[in-house]
Amino acid sequence: MLKIKNLQASVDKKSILKGLNLTIKPGELHAIMGPNGSGKSTLANVLSGKNGYKISGEIIFEGENLNDIPIEKRAQKGIFLAFQYPLEIPGVNTNIFLKTSLNSIRKSKGKKEVDTLAFLKLVKEKSSELGIDEKILSRQLNVGFSGGEKKKNEILQMKILDPVFSILDETDSGLDIDALKIIAKGVNSSRDSKKSFLVITHYQRLLDYIKPDFVHVLSDGKIIKTGCGELAEELEKTGYSKLN
Amino acid sequence: MKSTEIEKAKEYKYGFTTDIESIKAPKGLSKEVIQFISKIKKEPKWMLDWRLKAFDRLKKMKEPNWQKPKYPKINYQELYYYSAPKSAQDKPKSLDEVDPKLLETYAKLGIPLKEQEKLSGVAVDAVFDSVSVATTFKDKLTEKGIIFCPISEAIKKHPDLVKKYLGSVIPITDHYFATLNSAVFTDGSFVYIPEGVRCPMELSTYFRINASETGQFERTLIIADKGSYVSYLEGCTAPMRDENQLHAANVELIALDDAEIKYSTVQNWYPGDENGKGGIYNFVTKRGACRGKNSKISWTQVETGSAITWKYPSCILQGDNSVGEFYSIAITNNHQKADTGTKMIHLGKNTKSKIISKGISAGKADNTYRGLVDINKKALNSRNYTQCDSLLMGNKCGAHTVPYIKNKNSSSVVEHEATTSKINEEQLYYCNQRGLNQEEAVSLIVNGFCKEVLQQLPMEFAVEAQKLVGISLEGSVG
Numbered sequence: 001m002l003k004i005k006n007l008q009a010s011v012d013k014k015s016i017l018k019g020l021n022l023t024i025k026p027g028e029l030h031a032i033m034g035p036n037g038s039g040k041s042t043l044a045n046v047l048s049g050k051n052g053y054k055i056s057g058e059i060i061f062e063g064e065n066l067n068d069i070p071i072e073k074r075a076q077k078g079i080f081l082a083f084q085y086p087l088e089i090p091g092v093n094t095n096i097f098l099k100t101s102l103n104s105i106r107k108s109k110g111k112k113e114v115d116t117l118a119f120l121k122l123v124k125e126k127s128s129e130l131g132i133d134e135k136i137l138s139r140q141l142n143v144g145f146s147g148g149e150k151k152k153n154e155i156l157q158m159k160i161l162d163p164v165f166s167i168l169d170e171t172d173s174g175l176d177i178d179a180l181k182i183i184a185k186g187v188n189s190s191r192d193s194k195k196s197f198l199v200i201t202h203y204q205r206l207l208d209y210i211k212p213d214f215v216h217v218l219s220d221g222k223i224i225k226t227g228c229g230e231l232a233e234e235l236e237k238t239g240y241s242k243l244n
Numbered sequence: 245m246k247s248t249e250i251e252k253a254k255e256y257k258y259g260f261t262t263d264i265e266s267i268k269a270p271k272g273l274s275k276e277v278i279q280f281i282s283k284i285k286k287e288p289k290w291m292l293d294w295r296l297k298a299f300d301r302l303k304k305m306k307e308p309n310w311q312k313p314k315y316p317k318i319n320y321q322e323l324y325y326y327s328a329p330k331s332a333q334d335k336p337k338s339l340d341e342v343d344p345k346l347l348e349t350y351a352k353l354g355i356p357l358k359e360q361e362k363l364s365g366v367a368v369d370a371v372f373d374s375v376s377v378a379t380t381f382k383d384k385l386t387e388k389g390i391i392f393c394p395i396s397e398a399i400k401k402h403p404d405l406v407k408k409y410l411g412s413v414i415p416i417t418d419h420y421f422a423t424l425n426s427a428v429f430t431d432g433s434f435v436y437i438p439e440g441v442r443c444p445m446e447l448s449t450y451f452r453i454n455a456s457e458t459g460q461f462e463r464t465l466i467i468a469d470k471g472s473y474v475s476y477l478e479g480c481t482a483p484m485r486d487e488n489q490l491h492a493a494n495v496e497l498i499a500l501d502d503a504e505i506k507y508s509t510v511q512n513w514y515p516g517d518e519n520g521k522g523g524i525y526n527f528v529t530k531r532g533a534c535r536g537k538n539s540k541i542s543w544t545q546v547e548t549g550s551a552i553t554w555k556y557p558s559c560i561l562q563g564d565n566s567v568g569e570f571y572s573i574a575i576t577n578n579h580q581k582a583d584t585g586t587k588m589i590h591l592g593k594n595t596k597s598k599i600i601s602k603g604i605s606a607g608k609a610d611n612t613y614r615g616l617v618d619i620n621k622k623a624l625n626s627r628n629y630t631q632c633d634s635l636l637m638g639n640k641c642g643a644h645t646v647p648y649i650k651n652k653n654s655s656s657v658v659e660h661e662a663t664t665s666k667i668n669e670e671q672l673y674y675c676n677q678r679g680l681n682q683e684e685a686v687s688l689i690v691n692g693f694c695k696e697v698l699q700q701l702p703m704e705f706a707v708e709a710q711k712l713v714g715i716s717l718e719g720s721v722g
């Protein structure tokens with residue numbers, strides 16, 4: 001699915017990712033933990049193709065080098081990023097945004113566009129499956145959403161767009177226990193042998209609900225340790241400082 | 245088509261020319277030309293006298309020069325002031341008699357007059373260069389006593405109404421272009437809604453400039469009698485030409501007691517090419533008088549075309565409790581320029597006005613909002629709320645906000661808010677990450693930015709306007 005080789009990324013000569021290697025196979029769920037400022041969001045952004053980074057190394061996604069592929073093409077290939085801080089776009093209806101998004105992705109695959117009726121049916125189905133109030137979708141995109149609503153909206157978008165590779169950047173931060181369960185349900189109900197996930201989190205409690213195949217520790221732009229679920233529990237007790 | 249033509253056609257899809265035999269007035273501006281226009285339109289003498297009075301006045305006037313967008317001197321003797329398809333000389337009585345070439349032109353512009361008469365709920369007056377070539381739904385409107393016809397017809401059939409109201413909001417002495425229009429105006433729409441009648445459908449006029457070296461001098465007059473309501477929409481397109489063409493319109497609205505007029509414009513004149521060659525000079529005077537108590541006039545404009553747009557649709561709030569509104573989107577790309585806004589003149593007590601302006605500038609374009617709020621001494625307890633937002637794309641374009649506020653009594657309140665921002669890169673990124681390409685993302689974000697104005701448009705036109713917003717900004721980012 002994804003092979004990252006010696007990835008380095010810098011902004012304005014500040015080096016953030018410093019030679020990162022990671023391989024994710026189809027069906028796997030990888031968790032990334034690590035101290036604030038270690039480069040987790042940067043990794044997510046770089047994978048999505050965000051502009052403004054100086055990059056070296058390779059990102060191979062489904063056998064293809066992504067280096068020169070723009071953001072929207074990556075999204076159309078099935079890379080989805082649930083943002084740590086989802087952006088507000090005033091005046092843009094969330095449903096219309098999502099329908100435009102779904103249809104852009106479908107068009108790129110040569111599929112027929114969905115009409116409004118079919119789209120609303122899909123939204124109803126996915127939101128009730130997750131237990132999310134679909135009313136938020138008739139509001140302006142993320143405008144005035146609570147922190148939790150924004151995160152739930154990201155997961156609902158993931159469910160509707162149905163990507164093969166999803167990156168969740170601290171989607172669990174700031175959530176109450178019910179919202180956390182919704183997020184977990186969103187991920188678990190999507191998991192199958194073809195889809196992969198990269199879940200960035202600070203808290204072991206998310207991993208009680210979402211069972212990772214691997215847990216990595218990112219520190220100062222590199223993966224310094226990789227383990228299975230127990231690593232997260234260990235970190236919760238001891239913190240990151242012991243690892244350095 | 246050659247590939248450059250295909251490219252061009254993608255940018256401005258209304259840029260074609262209709263090859264049709266036309267009758268023109270002799271070139272240039274003179275007493276004889278005005279007599280020619282009046283004669284060919286079979287106008288009564290009072291109308292000719294009115295025109296000549298304006299022409300006399302014009303000779304003593306100077307073109308204004310205070311606006312931000314400057315333009316090369318217009319040679320008024322090099323223009324044609326009248327051009328009309330030969331086939332439209334004797335105005336056809338029904339659509340079946342309209343020249344098929346003209347019907348085809350309107351169908352190509354997305355206004356299939358014949359089908360439309362059967363299907364949609366919109367009555368259309370189609371103005372081609374200097375004449376109205378067709379008006380639909382006339383019978384249905386006549387049943388309710390509504391008059392919707394070309395102004396040249398109204399001059400002959402309803403002289404009392406025309407005499408009473410024409411020039412009553414924009415005096416023939418008003419300013420250079422208004423006076424020029426009064427002397428040489430050719431066609432436009434006339435609307436009269438009788439007392440207590442709610443017009444059952446949208447009325448619209450579609451203006452098309454076709455002939456080259458021709459100025460279009462539109463004249464529109466809308467009267468809403470006591471307690472009546474009408475919603476009116478105009479659309480505009482022109483072929484792509486290297487020359488600049490002048491469209492100088494006068495539009496007058498009159499709302500009597502408890503009447504309401506909603507006037508919407510989707511202006512998509514040819515904007516010129518990406519190097520700023522060609523395009524329409526859209527120099528328009530639009531003014532509404534809320535003459536009666538509790539009356540309301542609401543202007544909504546979506547200005548995406550023209551090389552230069554220069555207009556201030558205004559409201560004179562004479563009647564007590566009357567309301568004036570101005571909702572505007574002005575988009576300028578490449579080398580386009582706009583200097584637009586409104587004037588809200590509060591004369592009556594408890595009058596209210598609201599101004600929402602959204603200016604979007606891209607490429608090397610320049611966009612100015614200029615607005616006057618003038619609250620008279622006697623306009624006690626009046627209110628104005630103004631909000632002007634500007635959005636910039638790239639760093640070669642400009643946006644300016646020039647508000648003039650005169651509040652002459654202490655019981656009235658004026659509020660003004662203004663913002664200027666660049667298109668948000670993070671918002672674009674968010675959209676791109678969801679699979680939208682740059683153009684789709686820009687269109688979505690800008691449409692969101694303009695939402696308060698777009699939602700004022702009648703349903704039938706809102707969708708078209710949204711698309712137009714996206715198309716006008718193609719190639720502006722990235």
Ligand SMILES: Nc1ncnc2c1ncn2[C@@H]1O[C@H](COP(=O)(O)OP(=O)(O)OP(=O)(O)O)[C@@H](O)[C@H]1O
Nearest residue numbers: 011012014016034035036037038039040041042043
């Ligand atoms: N555009 C930028 N310009 C300058 N520095 C940046 C930029 N983006 C990120 N950084 C810096 O790079 C480092 C890594 O940031 P990043 O957001 O990836 O951290 P993170 O691991 O996601 O942290 P957190 O756990 O707090 O979310 C930080 O020191 C941050 O300040």
Ligand SMILES: [Mg+2]
Nearest residue numbers: 040041042084
């Ligand atoms: Mg982060």
